[in-house]
Amino acid sequence: MTQRRIFAFLWPDAPQGPVDDQARQVRYLRVSGRGPLRMVLLVALSLLTFGLGLVGILVVSVSPTIPALAVVIVALAILVPFLARCWQVGTYVNDHGVRIIWLWRTIQLPWASVTSIDSDSRGVTLQTRSGAISTHIASRGLDYLGRPEVYVISRDRLINWWQAR
Numbered sequence: 035m036t037q038r039r040i041f042a043f044l045w046p047d048a049p050q051g052p053v054d055d056q057a058r059q060v061r062y063l064r065v066s067g068r069g070p071l072r073m074v075l076l077v078a079l080s081l082l083t084f085g086l087g088l089v090g091i092l093v094v095s096v097s098p099t100i101p102a103l104a105v106v107i108v109a110l111a112i113l114v115p116f117l118a119r120c121w122q123v124g125t126y127v128n129d130h131g132v133r134i135i136w137l138w139r140t141i142q143l144p145w146a147s148v149t150s151i152d153s154d155s156r157g158v159t160l161q162t163r164s165g166a167i168s169t170h171i172a173s174r175g176l177d178y179l180g181r182p183e184v185y186v187i188s189r190d191r192l193i194n195w196w197q198a199r
Contacts, residue, residue: 064126065126066171066178123136145196156174157173
């Protein structure tokens with residue numbers, strides 16, 4: 035008998051098998067976890083969106099008019115993808131490269147195009163042949179406010195991934 039965690043489809047287990055020198059990390063891993071401030075904002079935005087959806091459903095069920103239905107559908111069609119994107123924002127790495135997901139764009143670079151990684155008190159920047167690209171690893175970022183040790187760990191983790199390429 036095998037046991038599975040509740041909501042296991044959200045966090046799938048890694049396939050079982052031998053790990054040797056040929057093993058490669060294909061899935062992108064987040065360089066650092068979300069900080070407490072970002073989590074508070076994301077949970078609050080999620081609850082607000084959920085509440086708006088419930089209120090919208092109640093309004094449409096009480097007075098089923100086309101304009102009310104249209105407002106609810108448009109509001110949810112804008113908020114739900116925005117919320118999903120907010121949960122994804124961050125810097126991710128794997129054996130092949132780095133992916134930086136911003137709110138409005140995504141940058142994906144192979145490690146071969148990253149010439150160096152610069153870090154200072156403000157943040158970490160990837161130097162490429164075409165210019166500098168900033169990451170989410172910044173001492174004043176939402177994930178690192180009041181947690182300087184997490185900033186240092188994340189910076190070192192990104193540098194280690196780049197050096198191990």
